[in-house]
Amino acid sequence: MKRILVTGGGGFLGSHLCDKLIEEGNEVLCMDNFFTGSRKNIHHLLDNKNFELLRHDVTHPTFVEVDEIYNLACPASPIHYQFDPVQTTKTSVLGAINMLGLAKRLKIKILQASTSEVYGDPEIHPQPESYKGSVNPIGIRACYDEGKRCAETLFFDYHRQHKVKIKVMRIFNTYGPRMNPNDGRVVSNFIVQALKGQDITMYGDGTQTRSFCYVDDNIDGMYKLMNSRDGFTGPVNIGNPGEFTMLELAQRVIEITNSKSKMIFLPLPQDDPMQRQPVIDLAKKELDWEPKVKLEDGLKKTIAYFDSIL
């Protein structure tokens, strides 16, 4: 049995990861400051003897004894990471320094939840890990994108300089139950709007694309990456190559919910990437991983979840 630290464990992905790690017979120490996460996401684990909750901000150092670290703490949706952009950069950069320092002292493996946002508004399509990205360093998304890019730099420098065992995962848009209904991401927004019969808020003309991965596939990839062969550091893309325009996404949500909602068109936010699709050859080869859940099936499960909480 391992004792595993999950930072951001009260969030959407973190709470599913806590479930998986406990199912696999580990002890979990969940660290969160509940900026965007919620106690509700981990409520079912609070009485589990293998689960412990620590309310703590990753920008401050931590002294705990663990065998592995998954570093997920960071707001992920644009409205939340733009709410206090300085804190967002601090969370990525100071959080990485603190967690890497802990991993160095304890001589343990550490996984970083990085993001497809390191590619910015990509000039090549689809995006392989070798693509170095096109990020506007002074734009309103930079606190997140550049924070995550700097965190990757720190991971690779701790690896080269201090021999810390690292695993870096570049996550593409992921959706599923326990997404925060108010966090402004497209899947949660469209579903909540469709279920409530409100207007569907389409930013821009809706021709921009994203590739959506269901949460179970993401967590499967994350677990496989942490347990991949020694010396494999990544970065590795984890996402679903199925690419859809926002118009297509809205159409599917409207169909499945049988909603009468109409689309309204609003301005496209600054620096909003026009397209995004992962190349997942590396994950297939190194992790024997590929996503299994189709958008249609994942949306049905996510809609059922939102229906139960709204």
Ligand code: NAD
């Ligand atoms: P989320 O907002 O639901 O979860 C993030 C968690 O981190 C929350 O529980 C939040 O309270 C916590 N947190 C934020 N700042 C903190 C701090 N300073 N100290 C301690 N805890 C803090 O988001 P998510 O979708 O679960 O994302 C988890 C991770 O995966 C993030 O690092 C995100 O950047 C990354 N990621 C997610 C996606 C996606 O589509 N969901 C895509 C790319 C990358």
Ligand code: UDP
């Ligand atoms: N989007 C939209 N309506 C919404 C929320 C988002 O049209 O109510 C668009 C947004 O402009 C972007 C895409 O959906 O082009 C994905 O947005 P999200 O915030 O989910 O993720 P990210 O931009 O970080 O990939």
